[in-house]
Amino acid sequence: MTIRITHNDPQKLAHIAWCALVALGIARKDKKVPKKNRVAANKFIGKWAGRAALDGRFGPQYRDELSIWESNGVKNAMISNVEASLEEVLDKYAGKVAHAKKFPASYKRRIHNAGCALRTLNWTVKIGLLRDWENEGAYSPDCDHTAFIMKEHMDEFDNIGRLANPISLMVISNDVQKLVDAFYDAGILLFQRSTNKHNGKCQYVFEIHPDNNGKGLTNMAPTEAKS
Structure with a gap:
């Protein structure tokens, strides 16, 4: 890639x-x-x-x-x-x-807008996914073209939807380009933290930072991803 x-x-x-x-x-x-x-x-x-x-x-x-x-x-x-x-x-x-200049100040609204755009492309986007605490907090979304933010990360937003600290966006897809473009068009620059492959599906952990500022990270999100 x-x-x-x-x-x-x-x-x-x-x-x-x-x-x-x-x-x-x-x-x-x-x-x-x-x-x-x-x-x-x-x-x-x-x-x-x-x-x-x-x-x-x-x-x-x-x-x-x-x-x-x-x-x-x-x-x-x-x-x-x-x-x-x-x-x-x-x-x-x-x-x-x-x-x-047309982007809303609320990052929560920007994420919502990106999610809406992705759903029209047959993605599954889950914001506030709950862990299975009866099973040691496990979560097992394994469908292709899936993106999710864990419930505990939603606490990082203030009362008008701005980010106080970075949050993680977990993604499963062999065509991550569509997700990156959708978030970028909605006013969010994703920063790539890690990648993995499981059962033939690519897995990513992206981070969303306040003010689109990923200082300290060496890998920014792909705007053009080629396998």
Whole structure:
């Protein structure tokens, strides 16, 4: 499985793309980069991105994107169109920002919205699953396309549905991508804690953190999962 990192701050990535495009515009105005010269624009943006990454201008979490822009601009200057790519990034992530403004403040409501979306895709989503305390607290959901949050984790929400501490989301599915996308579209970034396989079914433990902030975790949820 390939795990691809997703940032929980699309506005900043859009801002970085905007900065690169503004720098290119200024360079063209100062005649340092010829107008309508794609290769020259590629090289300028590539060198700009390389310097930004080296200086840590936008923080370490964006070095991957900056390195890609640098490679495409410098090494692949003859075949790439970095300016068009950044315009697409700006447009795409600006749209994500507009979408994010509509998210409810209540994480409980966001989880409910994600669950509703998943149920239309034939998932079983259980929020507040009770343990079998007569059987040493065991629980045994084993159906494919199942996601659940244990009852005791529901105490981590305050009276308006916000999270006080991280909670766990347990998942059984061989197609986890649909779940990750549904939660992301509902305004929740999942953080992958562990994986397992039992009876041919993939099992995951994801964590949901206050403010989508999974500091200290090295594995973020896959936005593109490939077996």
